[in-house]
Amino acid sequence: MDIQKILTKLHISELNEMQQHAAEAILGSDGDVVLLSPTGTGKTLAYLLPLVQLLDGTSDAVQALVITPGRELALQSHQVLQSMGCGIRSTACYGGRAAMEEHKVLKEVKPQIVFGTPGRLNDHLDKENISRYGIRYLVIDEFDKCLEMGFQAEMQKLIKSLPGLQRRILLSATNLEQIPQFVNMSKKGTLIDFLPDDEQTSERITLYEVHSPQKDKLETLKQLLLSFGDNSSIVFLNYRESVERVNSYLVEQGFVTSCFHGGLEQKEREAALYRFSNGSANVLVSTDLASRGLDIPNIENIIHYHLPESEDGYIHRVGRTARWDAQGRSFFILNASEHIPEYVEGDVEEYTAPESQYTEPARPKMTTIYIGKGKKDKISKGDIVGFLCKAGGLTADMIGRIDVKDRYTYAAIKREKLKQVLQQTRGEKIKGIKTIVEDCNVTLRSKG
DSSP states (O other), X not given: OOHHHHHHXXXXXXXXXXXXXXXXXXXSXXXXXXXXXXXXXXXXXXXXXXXXXXXOTTOOSOOEEEEOSSHHHHHHHHHHHHHHTOSOOEEEEOSSSOHHHHHHHHXXXXXXEEEEOHHHHHHXXXXXXXXXXXXXXXXXXXXXHHHHTTOHHHHHHXXXXXXXXXXXXXXXXXXXXXXXXXXXOOTTOEEEEOOOSSOSSOTTEEEEEEEOSSSSOHHHHHHHHHHHTTOOEEEEOSOHHHHHHHHHHHHHTTOOEEEEOTTSOHHHHHHHHHHHHTTXXXXXXXXXXXXXXXXXXXXXXXXXSXXXXXXXXXXXXXXXXXXXXXXXXXXXXXXXXXOOOTTOOSOEEXXXXXXXXXXXXOOOSEEEEEESOOGGGTOXXXXXXXXXXXXXXXXXXXXXXXXXXXXXXXXXXEGGGHHHHHHHTTTOEETTEEOOEEEOTTTHHHHO
């Protein structure tokens, strides 16, 4: 397996120190591994790169399970593996959709790795949709979060049901005081600890406070976002109803946003993250659901519209920015009765918005189109790029992220080329098949 070729596909020049240590521990021994490293340092890739080298790509058996605390991380990790192009098949299983649909996918894909939430993985094992006998590797991602969310019983049941389990890999962004006995870690296991001794947040993050003259912070938030131009920003709030209210206000003011919280249907949540991650929305308005397990690059600003409810929550919020070697900024919007929480370490500057050239919200660089053909029509990403270049008149640098689903495809293209693409692809065929191409920014939720 050509690891350098995989890194080149992922636009990564070299692994960081933590990832190198993880690869050495996983590939250089036959024991269990515990990896502790801050949010945003690349733990998903740290375990996936060595893990795929241990699996038999010629076998149709499930050989590894990856437990995640939530649907988003399961889906995202599956997408990271797909983007590696290493030949190892995978799928994601989680609640919120019919288990029967997932069973069909499992039969069709024949994955070697299955990412999933504990309850749904147990369900498939109980129904024998996943054979337990070929599973040799178990990864528990965000192990601390799994315990915090009360998944002990589900994880204990799952681990006890795997007779051939040989190795366990645990990942956490916080220190683990004690690993429960049911995990059954081997005594010859390896601990890789890259948690900083005293650094609460990355030194690449600059902290700011922004004072709101009114108790209601909406106007202050608007002016703050205007000063960012087309930067990518997450606005964090503590309640679902508040997310809906703030998101509606921003949309009315002309911002292009994505709204994200646990009360949405799974398809709506996936659609919201898709638009934000592919650059079709500048602003993600969210509860703390988006503070963990989402690996979206190039987020420049974190805005605390509501103050974080705990230090741990704060750390995970700001961990969404300054990922890898990037710089980031964190903003506290404070009304007259609020102050910076005592647990926030480091200097907090007062933010003075620069003379803004934006009197109206900046439009995102990209927009999303819907193409009515997918994997079941034997359509690949390469086919989509060829179609958009030949029929739509685009060049490769005008095309962003492409997600090919079973029956349709989402593609990000330069916003200014939308009208041209819709006109020039009308009635055109892709691989000899007639298809439809639509602007799906408005209708993405219903189609997703």
